[in-house]
Amino acid sequence: MSRGKVLVVGSNATRIEIQGGGTGPTGQYLNELVVPVMALIEAGYDIVFATPNGSKPFIDPVSDQAVHFGNDEAAHKRAQDFFASHPAMNAVITLRAVIDGGLDQYLAFFTPGGQAPVVDLMQDSELGEILRHFHAHEKPTAYLCHGPMASLAAMPHAREFRAALIAGDNAKAAELARGWQYAGYRMTVYSSSEERPIEDNILHGKLYFHMPEALNIAGAEVDTGPDFAPHVIEDRELITGQNPRSDEPIAKALIAALVRAPVDA
Known part of the structure; x- marks a missing residue:
């Protein structure tokens, strides 16, 4: 018997802006999506997988390597097969749906990383509506790596906030962030120093903002x-x-938080 539904939200972005114009490749990280989802299913939860346009996320090739699975080739293969063929990964619906x-x-929410959520999810108004519900009802809400940037969608002026960050107008961004539901929360996110090797070796350019700074x-x-x-x-x-x-x-x-949560959360 199912223990209830968990909403997993992915990104549809495949490119991210870099300073000076142009874009670099991006996507979702395979292990960041699959490892938590497999654990939730094993714990007895049903997964509903959604993205802004209802299509599967693009997996960043950088993440599709055994190194992200403890150099365990078998674990890597299981993850690839799960993403490719498991019903939970293929019955994708839109955020509007x-x-x-x-x-x-839904009992809980999860968004994985890779830089992709920084492009679309952090400024998606429909995701904002979803997140405001989860916040108001105090339902477990989890984000991994760059995923915490998606939490910014809950603010009233998320799109304008992102534009101000890209323009380098931090004072305007701070003003636009007023009313953000997660202001004052302790959180972590992919660090600026972790980002630099990606900028140097994958993007070959600098992002307009780093994640800790934006949050x-x-x-x-x-x-x-x-x-x-x-x-x-x-x-x-x-x-x-x-x-x-x-x-x-x-x-x-996340599973521990679900176990602790009230039944009618």
Whole structure:
């Protein structure tokens, strides 16, 4: 018997803006999506997978490597097969369909990383509506790596906030962030120092903003741990993990939060 539904929201972005014009490749990280989802299913939860346009996310090739699975080739293959063929990964619906179907049915929320959520999810108005529901009802809400940037969609002027960050107008961004539901929350996110190798070797350019800076401007209390070491922070209903190596710890934390949550949450 199912223990209830968890909403997993992915990104449809495949490119991200870099300074000076142009874009670099991006996507979702395979392990960050699959490892927590597999753990949730094993724990007895049903997964509803949604993206803005209802199509499967693009997996960043950088993440599709055994190194992100402890150099375990078999674990990597299981993850590839799960993403390719498991019904939970293929019955993707739109965010609008999630809203229209009723948000009360979901016990918890999860968004994985890769830089993709920084492009679309952090400024998606439909995601904002979803997140405001989860916040108001204090339902466990988890984000991994770059995923915490999606939480910014809950603010009243998310699109304008992102535009101000790209323009380098941090004062305007801070003003636009007023009313953000997660202001004052402790959280973690992919650090600036972890980002630099991606900028240098993958994007071949600099992002317009780094994740801790953006969340701090919005009002979060950001705490990043050592680079590429597991790091998870829980504050009230919010659960955040810093980087790809936080995939298993955030899954455990989310499942524990679900077990603790009231039945009628």
